[in-house]
Amino acid sequence: MKYLRWLLLPFSLIYGLVVIIRNWLYDAGLFKSYRFTKPVISVGNLEVGGAGKSPMTEYLIRLLKSDYKLATLSRGYGRETKGYIVADRENRESGFNNQGPATTKAPLSRQIGDEPAQFKQKFPDITVAVCEARVEGLKQLLPNHDIILMDDAYQHRAVEPGLSFLLFDYNRVNAPHFLLPAGNMREPMSGRWRAQVIIVSKCPASLTDAEKTDIAHKIEPLPYQQLFFTSIAYQGLQTLSGKQSALTIDNDTTVFLLTGIANAQPLLQYLSNSTPHIIHHNYPDHHPFTLKNIAKLVAEFAAHPAQKKIIVTTEKDAQRLDESWLNQVRSTDGQLPVFVIPIKVEFLNGTGPQFDKIVIEYVREHTENHSIH
Known part of the structure; x- marks a missing residue:
């Protein structure tokens, strides 16, 4: 796919020319x-x-x-x-x-x-x-x-x-x-x-x-x-409502990771420092999660034999979780633990x-x- 994108270079030249002209018009005050x-x-x-x-x-x-x-x-x-x-x-x-x-x-x-x-x-x-x-x-x-x-x-x-x-x-x-x-x-x-x-x-x-x-x-x-x-x-794990959790991820934890961000690699690397058991449900940036997406995640989570397992998502992705899934989470709270990992800049x-x-x-x-x- 990376090499196929190079075939689009002529279009990049056209795009670049448009951007350069636009910026010049602003810089010149026109x-x-x-x-x-x-x-x-x-x-x-x-x-x-x-x-x-x-x-x-x-x-x-x-x-x-x-x-x-x-x-x-x-x-x-x-x-x-x-x-x-x-x-x-x-x-x-x-x-x-x-x-x-x-x-x-x-x-x-x-x-x-x-x-x-x-x-x-x-x-x-x-x-x-x-x-x-x-x-x-x-x-x-x-x-x-x-x-x-x-x-x-x-x-x-x-x-x-x-x-x-x-x-x-x-x-x-x-x-x-x-x-x-x-x-x-x-x-x-x-x-x-x-x-x-x-x-x-x-x-x-x-x-x-x-x-x-x-x-x-x-x-x-x-x-x-x-x-x-x-x-x-x-930061430490939080619930979907933003409350701090005492739960920690260790070598025995299986993490079902749900992401729809541009680059999930840093988060994957961070989680892999705590556990090798990561099942990644990866979607494009800003992906609007559907009931089908969530049903697939829940079915795989329920079928997995691990004794200690959780679902983890990002703060941004948590904003796009449909209310129907949130209701499902609330109704099965003891069986479907869902957490968010907040981040800060240092x-x-x-x-x-x-x-x-x-x-x-x-x-x-x-x-x-x-x-x-």
Whole structure:
């Protein structure tokens, strides 16, 4: 399949030309970019797929939410709705469709997308909004908020954020940088100039200085860009409702792993450090789980002879579990143990305070301005 994609290189050239022309039109001012004087922070990447944008957004939420009125703004990838929507108690507790309230309860992810739903579940006191037109979403949010965090917005050139973080997945740094559709790049590497900070995510905690230097040579950050390296810190098991569990995974545990994320390899590696018995039900990124998918998982789980067995999924995937399955889990709670593994971002070599200082100084400098240029 990898080699077959190379046959698409002519289409990548066409795609790249369109992207370059579009970026030039924004850079030359022929396409309008809005810059807001209140703090607007963007988290994004150059590739499709997961580079750890959501964990980084959550890191920023934890850093800022105690001192500022905070909102996140996303496109809401995979949602069944359109337009500007704010996640609140009403649409958390009832169904929703484009025509209004639905007759049956639906997962919040179907209303606003899985990542925004995850933000709202973990941080219920902040505002979580989605809107395809980010400028319109910002105009709605900024009058009543101090800071807006834009998730996955690096290519949304209609907004010029005050502070932009660009993420690179450590596991893909050495991969060929082909543009779509032959490769995974949304835009050429030259587009990295728009970021103030570059973060290499998902690094091994034991990353050496020599490896960092080699990565820096490949990415070639510009003189004004600061480069950070982060790793994933897996947390203890939680229930679907977010309660901490005392259960631990050991060599005798059989794990049925359910994922629909861009790259499940780091999670598989983490679990394999505790048990060799992993049965992976792997689906594409943002996959909308169906009753058939869940029935297959439950049937295999029930038929497996292991005495100690559990089902594990990610926080993002948990947002897309259908209510019918959640009811099934509740009705067979003693027989079908389902857990979530949360993750957090950790900065390597104690550089977290340096990163925090960049964010806090930017926010403090801009929190008292209220106009749009």
